[in-house]
Amino acid sequence: MSETLARPGPDTRMLPGGPGEGMLVEVRGEGDLRTQDMNLNIGPQHPATHGVLRVVIDLDGEKIVRATPVIGYMHRGFEKLAEARDYRQIIALVNRHDWLSAFCNELGVAIAVEKMMKLEVPERAQWIRVLMAEWNRILNHLMFIGSFGLELGAITPVFFAFREREDIQNLLESATGGRLHFTYNRVGGLKEDLPRGFLKASQAMVANVRTRTREYRDLLEGNEIFMARTKGVGALPPDVALDYGVSGPTLHASGVPEDCRVSEPYCRYDQVDVHVPLGTRGDSFDRFACLLGRVVASLDIIEQVLDRIPPGPVNTKLPKTVKAPEGEVYVRTENPLGQGGYYLVSDGKKTPWRLKMRTPSFSNIQMIPYLLEGALVPDMIAILGSVFFVVGDVDR
């Protein structure tokens, strides 16, 4: 058997339509046994791509010869929209592209605007922001823990994860009024103070989630089949991960401890102990273990924060029209899925001149072709499920 790239000829099949138009189909083998690769579109509507990511793969049997992610099916132009909204309104805008880490995205933009306007955010608001960001992180991670299990055929963890998510969402709803798009941040602070009893309820919820994470460990992390499916699958060396700009739990699994909360603390992360769980091999199992470890780490942070929220106002008085002075600022935050970057340019008007977002999902899926090459179709599921991404966050 030899691998030859087919020359374009009368027999050559072309990919019909779409961005992959003109891609050649590889013909393998010689003599009597001539096999042809099968071209398969995974997505844009496919259970494994949770969202509308499309992956065009060439298959040799069940082995993936080539994989090309095709993105853009969910492009909603948030960055452009932000140029037509004032600084208060873009906060409601940016929590929509990554619907699973709404609060963390708002936070990045709020910090960017505050930095430009040189606003002093009240101490209480800073601490509550840390608290809420960590709750949001847990919400996000629970979702991926559940869906990863589901993709590997374990149908129970997702229901357990949603049970916890429901409780946490109820808690956050009591403070923010939202269950998915919280819009709790404001330029210069927060929308309003926490409701009475929130901290106590948080305390109870921390204990609750902490005991229930054991169920995920039993059902997934300690399961032989789960290990067989994920260990050694989709291993990502740290240097490759860094080259692709991978961040968040996907990067930590490869053993790189880069985390904005530690390396460039914002809000009051410099005053709490942030534990970053690390992997060693960078395979799917490590990525999952890092995610689960981060849930526990976030619970630890919440426990530290709960005792330290000082009394005081949660908002600053803003002028009637919020205008950022001319200039630019780049803010990095550690979003649940990885590093979020917010590059805000202002020309002194009411609306930003440009808001460029560096979203973690976009960078994380860059390595999909690297990881998928040579993998089997079932491994593709284990890989796609463990490279944590939200399609809205990819396409914006």
Next chain:
Amino acid sequence: MESLFALDNLWLALLLKLALIVVFFLTAPLVVGYIEHKGLAHMQARLGPMEAAFHGIGQLPADGIKFIQKEDIIPENADKWVFSMAPGVALVPALVVLAVIPMGPGVFAEDLDVGIFFALAVSSVSVIGILMAAWSSANKYSLMGGIRAAAQLIAYELPLVLAAAAVVLQAGTLSLVGIVEAQNEFRLFGVIPAAYAIPQLVGLILFFVAALAELSRPPFDMPIADSEIIFGHMTEYTGLRYAFFMLAEYAGIVVLSALAAVLFLGGWYLWPGVPLPSFAVGPIPGDVVAALVGFGVMFAKIATLAFVMIWFRATFPRLREDQLQRISWLIFIPLAILNIVVTAIFKVVA
């Protein structure tokens, strides 16, 4: 043993047997389906169906009515005849196997001398239905599912048959009724009455796991892995034809659970050596009472095995196709052959 339904009038007897088999075939899978709905739901912190009648008991009949109303779509590129026939080919074997499975003392249509052979041979026909569906759908996902199914069913047919062969060796008969009776008379170490589950424990585990793989039940559901290949060979099916595939799956659960109950768990006997109550209750003659109690015991065993299958579904992720093949060819088949050898040695020595 004679079938209860072996009446003097051949045609009447035939009609009665057929009617009973069809009724059982259409109801038992629904019971298993309901157990799956509710059992799975409660394991997953849900309620499951609650709206259709009492605690959702009417959910599956309602689903059936819904399937009848759905449009029957045949893809344009599909091989229409093969596509239409495939669900039937998958469904009929389960129906035919029921004819030889003894559900109680005298509660069986036919006691074939080669009962177990017939049951296993016929049940393996359903793979053809799956392959037909996969090939004729003109869908790449279906094709992949069909190829996976074919590889899987071939790999697990062997441990299934070999595990059953060890039981046949021990019982000394191929007849399913004969195997139940042989278990009733079996004494472990010559004294303790026990079902074959104890001497044939390895065989039971092999048979049960191989049955899971035969049925494409989790953790061996790669042929229909919904997160990888949509729904395998069933991807393009809608309406009643899809319902037939689902019915075939649940009927398959009933059939293989029944076979496992007959081969390893003592069939309709509560415990080997304990006779069924056979006194007349009012106008009901004694042998009918025994048959009813036996049927109840047998069905409880089937339901228990089906429940374990559902429990597996709630607990385990899916294996990978190559891992599945490795387990079968490198562990299960050698183990099954070893089991036969050991059984044969004990049979000769004892």
